[in-house]
Amino acid sequence: MTEYDYIREGDAIYRKSFAIIREESDLTRFSEDEAEIAIRMIHACGQVEAAQHFHFSADFVTSARGALKAGKPIFCDAQMVAHGVTRARLPADNAVICTLQDPRTPELAKAIGNTRSAAALDLWADQLEGALVAIGNAPTALFHLLEMLDAGGPRPAAIIGMPVGFVGAAESKEALAESRHRMPYAIVSGRMGGSAMTAAAINALARAGL
Amino acid sequence: MTEYDYIREGDAIYRKSFAIIREESDLTRFSEDEAEIAIRMIHACGQVEAAQHFHFSADFVTSARGALKAGKPIFCDAQMVAHGVTRARLPADNAVICTLQDPRTPELAKAIGNTRSAAALDLWADQLEGALVAIGNAPTALFHLLEMLDAGGPRPAAIIGMPVGFVGAAESKEALAESRHRMPYAIVSGRMGGSAMTAAAINALARAGL
Numbered sequence: 001m002t003e004y005d006y007i008r009e010g011d012a013i014y015r016k017s018f019a020i021i022r023e024e025s026d027l028t029r030f031s032e033d034e035a036e037i038a039i040r041m042i043h044a045c046g047q048v049e050a051a052q053h054f055h056f057s058a059d060f061v062t063s064a065r066g067a068l069k070a071g072k073p074i075f076c077d078a079q080m081v082a083h084g085v086t087r088a089r090l091p092a093d094n095a096v097i098c099t100l101q102d103p104r105t106p107e108l109a110k111a112i113g114n115t116r117s118a119a120a121l122d123l124w125a126d127q128l129e130g131a132l133v134a135i136g137n138a139p140t141a142l143f144h145l146l147e148m149l150d151a152g153g154p155r156p157a158a159i160i161g162m163p164v165g166f167v168g169a170a171e172s173k174e175a176l177a178e179s180r181h182r183m184p185y186a187i188v189s190g191r192m193g194g195s196a197m198t199a200a201a202i203n204a205l206a207r208a209g210l
Numbered sequence: 211m212t213e214y215d216y217i218r219e220g221d222a223i224y225r226k227s228f229a230i231i232r233e234e235s236d237l238t239r240f241s242e243d244e245a246e247i248a249i250r251m252i253h254a255c256g257q258v259e260a261a262q263h264f265h266f267s268a269d270f271v272t273s274a275r276g277a278l279k280a281g282k283p284i285f286c287d288a289q290m291v292a293h294g295v296t297r298a299r300l301p302a303d304n305a306v307i308c309t310l311q312d313p314r315t316p317e318l319a320k321a322i323g324n325t326r327s328a329a330a331l332d333l334w335a336d337q338l339e340g341a342l343v344a345i346g347n348a349p350t351a352l353f354h355l356l357e358m359l360d361a362g363g364p365r366p367a368a369i370i371g372m373p374v375g376f377v378g379a380a381e382s383k384e385a386l387a388e389s390r391h392r393m394p395y396a397i398v399s400g401r402m403g404g405s406a407m408t409a410a411a412i413n414a415l416a417r418a419g420l
Contacts, residue, residue: 003356003357003360004353004356004357004382004385006349006350006353006378006381006382007350007377007378008323008324008325008328008350009325010325010326013325013350013377013378016376016377017375017376017377020376020377021376043375043376044374044404045255045374045402045404046374046375046376046379046400046401046402046403046404047401047402079293079294080290080293080294080405080406080409082293083289083290083292083293084289084290084405113218114218115218115219115220115223116220117220118218139216140216140217140218140223143214143216146213146214147213147214150213164254164255164256164406165227165253165256166226166227166230166231166253166256167217167223167226167227167230168216168217168223169256171216172214172216175214190256191256191257192255192256192257193256194254194255194256194404194406195290195294195405195406196290196374196404196405196406199290
């Protein structure tokens with residue numbers, strides 16, 4: 001068992017990883033709290049260059065942490081996001097909710113003429129006020145969330161908008177950042193994003209001793 | 211509900227996404243089957259440039275698909291990988307197994323002086339022969355798998371080696387590709403990788419009508 005020379009201690013791996021990221025990445029335009037989140041997101045994708053696409057509204061960290069501290073749920077568009085959240089770190093045993101596999105979702109999707117990822121959000125309504133929303137997969141989910149706000153729906157505390165991909169992802173994140181609802185947001189502009197970066201952002205919010 | 215102009219039909223989004231990826235990416239060095247996998251992996255990370263880091267051994271697709279068709283389990287190092295697998299697409303209702311949260315894992319980790327991600331693999335032994343292994347998070351898990359092979363342990367059918375990050379990720383994937391065990395492999399060389407690309411590779415293997 002001695003052929004491979006590698007670090008076998010989890011904390012040491014984290015420390016070295018974060019040190020490399022701080023060394024190689026340009027985090028100067030972030031606040032200290034935002035930089036912590038950015039580092040975790042870079043860690044999740046293995047690319048220091050990704051940081052140029054990270055954008056936080058000025059009120060994001062405070063609003064998102066406030067929601068977590070107040071015990072509000074975390075709503076996720078995808079199971080991979082939900083399963084990337086380190087539950088033990090959450091400050092108030094917050095619920096982590098994904099309704100994509102809810103049996104009502106396929107019918108809802110037909111009814112509203114949208115994807116299941118978008119329709120799943122209609123099941124969030126009664127707990128959405130003041131919650132943390134994390135969209136890490138589907139642009140349609142992020143667009144639909146903005147539509148729900150337009151329709152006078154409940155207002156989450158903050159939105160992590162990081163859908164990934166080639167159709168609608170960049171546009172949906174731009175729409176969030178430019179929305180007249182002025183929601184506290186964290187986005188990865190352009191095509192990049194995904195469940196790992198999204199979960200990393202949640203874990204970074206949760207970890208810094210709320 | 212008409213402010214945002216976006217495609218709301220899942221299949222149409224997929225078709226357009228894959229068309230954009232085929233248009234923009236260089237897939238010439240892949241076989242047709244490998245290209246299908248590469249497209250899904252690009253889709254998962256939103257970056258056509260990522261394809262330059264994808265490497266498949268010549269026997270990977272046949273070996274991995276053979277394992278799935280034979281009903282062998284899919285062993286994953288992380289819950290996010292396991293939860294990214296589209297179960298309905300699997301050809302033989304294959305088990306998708308992640309033992310990271312197994313109650314025995316922390317003790318095992320102490321016993322072998324490695325991370326929990328690595329120790330979790332010691333619980334796979336009795337079903338590992340001929341199985342599909344998918345490492346999408348932890349370099350230590352991939353290194354430990356190679357150590358298990360060195361020690362004469364069971365031989366999986368194929369290894370998807372796509373851990374992400376700054377410490378050990380590149381080295382562990384290189385070790386897999388250069389291993390004297392000549393395992394059928396798919397890797398993302400360098401720092402990139404992750405649970406989404408790994409799950410995408412599994413889903414691509416499973417979907418093409420086995």
